Amino acid sequence: MSGHSTYEPKSGLERWLDSRLPLLRFAHDTVVTFPTPKNLNYWWTFGGILSLMLGLQIVTGIILAMHYVPHVDYAFNSVQRIMRDVNYGWLIRNLHSNGASMFFLAAYIHMFRNLYYGSFKAPREVLWILGCVIYLLMIGTAFFGYVLPWGQMSFHGAVVITNLLGAFPVVGHAITTWLWGGFAVDDPTLNRFFSLHYLLPFMIAGVVGLHVWALHVPGNNNPTGVNVTSPQDTVAFHPYYTVKDGFAISVFLIMYAVFVFYLPDALGDAANYVQANPLVTPAHIVPEWYLLPFYAILRAVPDKLMGVLLMFGAIATLFVLPWLDTSKVRSMRYRPTARLYFFIFAFTCIVLGFCGAHAPDDLVIPGVSGPQFLDANLNSFVWLSRISALFYFVYFWVVTPLLGLFETPLPVPETISSPVLSHPASAPAGAVASPEKRG
Amino acid sequence: MADTVVGANPDPHASGSSLEGEDPNRRDFIHIAAGVAAVGLVGGLAWPFIDQMNPAGDTLALASIEFDLSKVVEGQQVVVKWRGKPLFVRFRTAKEIGAAIKDNHADLRDPATDESRHKPGKAQYLILVGTCTHLGCVPTFGGGDYGGWFCPCHGSVYDTSGRIRKGPAPKNLEVPDYAFLSDTKVKVG
Numbered sequence: 001m002s003g004h005s006t007y008e009p010k011s012g013l014e015r016w017l018d019s020r021l022p023l024l025r026f027a028h029d030t031v032v033t034f035p036t037p038k039n040l041n042y043w044w045t046f047g048g049i050l051s052l053m054l055g056l057q058i059v060t061g062i063i064l065a066m067h068y069v070p071h072v073d074y075a076f077n078s079v080q081r082i083m084r085d086v087n088y089g090w091l092i093r094n095l096h097s098n099g100a101s102m103f104f105l106a107a108y109i110h111m112f113r114n115l116y117y118g119s120f121k122a123p124r125e126v127l128w129i130l131g132c133v134i135y136l137l138m139i140g141t142a143f144f145g146y147v148l149p150w151g152q153m154s155f156h157g158a159v160v161i162t163n164l165l166g167a168f169p170v171v172g173h174a175i176t177t178w179l180w181g182g183f184a185v186d187d188p189t190l191n192r193f194f195s196l197h198y199l200l201p202f203m204i205a206g207v208v209g210l211h212v213w214a215l216h217v218p219g220n221n222n223p224t225g226v227n228v229t230s231p232q233d234t235v236a237f238h239p240y241y242t243v244k245d246g247f248a249i250s251v252f253l254i255m256y257a258v259f260v261f262y263l264p265d266a267l268g269d270a271a272n273y274v275q276a277n278p279l280v281t282p283a284h285i286v287p288e289w290y291l292l293p294f295y296a297i298l299r300a301v302p303d304k305l306m307g308v309l310l311m312f313g314a315i316a317t318l319f320v321l322p323w324l325d326t327s328k329v330r331s332m333r334y335r336p337t338a339r340l341y342f343f344i345f346a347f348t349c350i351v352l353g354f355c356g357a358h359a360p361d362d363l364v365i366p367g368v369s370g371p372q373f374l375d376a377n378l379n380s381f382v383w384l385s386r387i388s389a390l391f392y393f394v395y396f397w398v399v400t401p402l403l404g405l406f407e408t409p410l411p412v413p414e415t416i417s418s419p420v421l422s423h424p425a426s427a428p429a430g431a432v433a434s435p436e437k438r439g
Numbered sequence: 440m441a442d443t444v445v446g447a448n449p450d451p452h453a454s455g456s457s458l459e460g461e462d463p464n465r466r467d468f469i470h471i472a473a474g475v476a477a478v479g480l481v482g483g484l485a486w487p488f489i490d491q492m493n494p495a496g497d498t499l500a501l502a503s504i505e506f507d508l509s510k511v512v513e514g515q516q517v518v519v520k521w522r523g524k525p526l527f528v529r530f531r532t533a534k535e536i537g538a539a540i541k542d543n544h545a546d547l548r549d550p551a552t553d554e555s556r557h558k559p560g561k562a563q564y565l566i567l568v569g570t571c572t573h574l575g576c577v578p579t580f581g582g583g584d585y586g587g588w589f590c591p592c593h594g595s596v597y598d599t600s601g602r603i604r605k606g607p608a609p610k611n612l613e614v615p616d617y618a619f620l621s622d623t624k625v626k627v628g
Binding site for chain 1: 480486487488490491492493497498
């Protein structure tokens with residue numbers, strides 16, 4: 001893609017194909033000889049893990065669609081039939097439902113890695129925005145998918161989320177009616193959600209193609225955040241990163257398998273094993289874990305429209321991040337102050353997740369009844385959500401722009417190779433100085 | 440795979456170490472072990488992904504039916520649905536049974552005696568899978584030259600025992616597995 005191709009067709013057939021459709025040349029240049037910074041750590045293996053998870057979700061999803069019935073009278077029972085009667089249906093459904101969680105887990109690690117090492121900065125803004133588009137599509141897909149089993153959480157989750165759009169003045173009501181295909185979440189809603197749940201993963205796959213394309217133009221960022229300056233800074237993607245990614249994928253799959261085989265329902269909600277009943281809402285309604293932080297932001301605001309706008313704003317903020325960060329230094333390895341705020345931010349996201357999982361009026365520290373402040377107890381999750389949500393936005397809109405202007409970063413190495421080679425521990429006697437020339 | 444390492448091992452530790460000469464073998468082992476693990480994983484997942492299309496537990500549970508023969512009168516054929524296909528339950532007349540026995544040793548494409556096609560002492564009840572052995576159409580009773588069934592699709596003709604007599608079908612109409620639960624009740628499948 002970038003640079004000239006080193007592919008040499010070995011047989012007559014390969015030469016014939018190469019002059020008509022250079023497919024093998026493309027594969028060779030993108031996954032075999034692609035020059036990759038030699039210092040990528042294991043945080044860089046999640047792109048490969050995510051590709052695998054997307055493929056697995058599509059395959060298991062196509063299989064589940066062979067057995068699933070998108071009709072309010074049959075949907076719940078068809079899922080039970082998959083679990084009980086379809087050969088290996090339990091395995092395929094557990095792979096799919098837990099696969100969604102693993103997909104989001106990997107995506108979040110991928111995104112936090114990006115924030116820490118400043119990968120979103122020039123010239124990788126488009127790469128980052130495409131990633132944000134994928135994330136939005138993932139949220140949509142996960143939401144539509146969660147509705148399909150037609151349990152109590154499915155149904156009332158769908159009711160709550162579709163009603164969010166009703167918050168918009170004037171057109172809100174028309175939007176929800178249009179979305180439902182009726183006066184409430186019902187059979188037409190289930191049918192269209194099934195259709196969209198089948199469509200979106202293929203759109204994700206398309207955007208992933210663009211994402212990888214946008215990656216291969218500037219090439220990978222790396223833990224130092226310093227640009228690649230010479231061939232000595234890189235190694236071939238194969239075998240160095242195919243093997244490294246392969247190892248990381250294996251470890252990730254072991255964790256995934258533990259959930260699939262031993263804790264298949266640990267990440268789900270028991271209420272979803274009760275068939276949807278439009279007449280009764282479960283006592284405590286929560287989304288899946290990966291959407292809890294946004295749910296907490298939604299509930300932190302005592303105004304319907306503002307809550308919805310802030311929740312969407314939390315994601316919209318990500319899109320403009322490349323222009324909010326004013327620092328010239330990419331990697332937080334050399335930005336100790338930014339690093340501190342980054343870890344506070346990561347912790348805040350986890351706190352928001354906890355807030356989303358609890359009822360707003362629950363006490364954060366049990367047994368301590370804090371003082372009443374404005375409309376709620378100061379020791380309640382609603383106030384913790386507010387403080388955390390505030391920091392979420394402050395981090396992006398205040399801390400990130402100002403830090404770049406006022407902090408003093410540590411000295412940044414001139415090249416990728418210099419910190420590696422100058423570090424006494426990393427140059428044992430007898431080690432080859434230029435491993436890219438091996439193999 | 441292996442031939443790329445033998446003789447061209449770039450690992451500086453490979454030569455001069457106490458394990459000299461064994462290194463290519465160890466590398467081969469890792470290559471093969473990794474390959475086998477990958478193939479095992481893919482294969483282990485592939486089978487569930489394929490087997491899920493086979494009949495599910497509830498489909499198999501509905502694969503047998505019971506039928507009360509007292510509902511059929513002499514000379515009548517009742518068609519019931521079994522495993523998604525028609526099942527012919529025919530109360531044969533003495534004339535039809537006679538014709539079937541008479542042709543036991545005729546020039547048959549798929550030789551079978553009439554006795555082998557019904558339960559002992561129950562010659563009047565003929566139970567057949569009602570799909571033509573040619574390409575699966577449903578033959579109609581009363582057509583053809585042999586007093587039995589005629590397939591409208593490609594003209595196969597079956598006699599009063601359901602044996603193929605004419606046309607492109609290769610086999611007699613299939614007799615399903617069934618058993619008499621009582622004098623008038625059968626379980627098919």
